[in-house]
């Protein structure tokens with residue numbers, strides 16, 4: 001059973017454990033073609049597949065997903081989480097999707113990532129948080145660099161999306177580096 005049920009607060013945002021109430025909007029975002037090269041996916045998600053993904057979340061401890069809410073209005077603006085959380089190796093892969101473009105570039109990604117770093121390193125006792133990001137996704141790369149992530153290398157033509165192979169950066173932040181941040 002996935003026991004990561006909680007709520008976390010920052011100045012601008014609230015993160016709540018992903019719930020059934022988030023399914024409809026999150027499927028809409030997953031099926032927004034504009035987002036596909038950014039979130040590194042290409043296939044359409046049916047309602048049934050999306051519900052199966054959610055059922056799996058409830059029982060798979062390696063996946064931890066939160067809904068991002070803008071704090072003052074409580075509007076649900078996106079999702080974030082860790083995939084491939086490994087207790088053994090003390091590492092996990094971070095991901096984020098702010099689904100509503102009007103909320104981009106306003107600091108919500110930064111607040112979310114800072115909160116997730118705190119949760120990952122302090123609550124989950126991770127040693128390493130990893131990210132794969134398209135080399136063309138400048139806002140995301142900027143965000144990760146700003147939060148101290150190190151570029152480990154390029155995975156060449158790692159994804160095939162919209163008839164195009166996409167190179168991705170493998171980026172990571174270690175606990176020791178996180179502890180040295182302001």
Ligand SMILES: CC(C)(COP(=O)(O)OP(=O)(O)OC[C@H]1O[C@@H](n2cnc3c(N)ncnc32)[C@H](O)[C@@H]1OP(=O)(O)O)[C@@H](O)C(=O)NCCC(=O)NCCS
Nearest residue numbers: 038096097098104105106107108109110133139140142143
């Ligand atoms: C990528 C994403 C998470 C960034 O979150 P955000 O709330 O838009 O970004 P923030 O406002 O917190 O800004 C973070 C940094 O990115 C920069 N940034 C934001 N929008 C930008 C843009 N369009 N172009 C270049 N840089 C941009 C900001 O300037 C800031 O850097 P700075 O502090 O040096 O100025 C968000 O835009 C998003 O979810 N996009 C769609 C899905 C996606 O790309 N997910 C990531 C997959 S790896």
